[in-house]
């Protein structure tokens with residue numbers, strides 16, 4: 715009797731993924747697998763390809779070598795099922811000048827199926843979780859850089875996600891706020907989300923990461 719092939723338990727699998735652009739190496743070959751509930755940290759010096767690898771997993775950049783699978787399929791940014799499975803904070807999020815922070819959060823929740831009351835509640839929960847409730851009625855251009863980072867994270871966490879990608883979530887955060895972010899990401903992982911994050915923060919690495927992929931420059 716032949717047994718059926720076992721489904722891949724990894725929500726994210728990258729195999730020998732590399733990116734070359736105009737003759738320049740953006741990312742040397744990288745391989746990793748991330749299961750539900752796991753946090754993989756990408757580390758390495760500036761310019762070793764951490765953001766590039768996150769962009770590849772998010773379907774924003776095609777690899778020039780190797781393969782990447784998210785929930786068993788190649789990333790497709792325009793596929794709604796893929797968009798419903800993956801949330802990413804890669805640089806400042808796009809925001810609308812005429813919507814407050816709370817309205818942005820409600821809008822995202824409503825986009826993904828929440829009714830009005832539920833969307834409002836979801837927004838309040840995220841604002842509380844990241845201690846940014848006092849910013850609820852600010853517009854995006856009325857925030858400090860650290861506050862913008864927290865709001866960007868809240869907007870990302872407002873999306874449904876079995877896979878969460880974060881590029882240096884520690885940026886511009888004070889130690890207390892960084893602790894809140896670590897808690898928030900840990901809670902998502904405990905709920906079964908696979909997390910891939912790039913970081914230069916020893917604390918984040920120590921407190922959050924289950925595994926680490928260290929990227930190197932071209933020798």
Ligand SMILES: Nc1ncnc2c1ncn2[C@@H]1O[C@H](COP(=O)(O)OP(=O)(O)OP(=O)(O)O)[C@@H](O)[C@H]1O
Nearest residue numbers: 735738739740741759760761762763764765766767
């Ligand atoms: N649009 C682009 N065109 C050409 N080269 C690029 C482009 N974006 C990034 N690179 C190059 O790709 C390499 C990897 O950049 P990437 O942003 O992925 O590094 P990183 O590890 O995230 O760096 P950091 O720690 O500074 O954030 C770098 O050498 C960078 O100069």
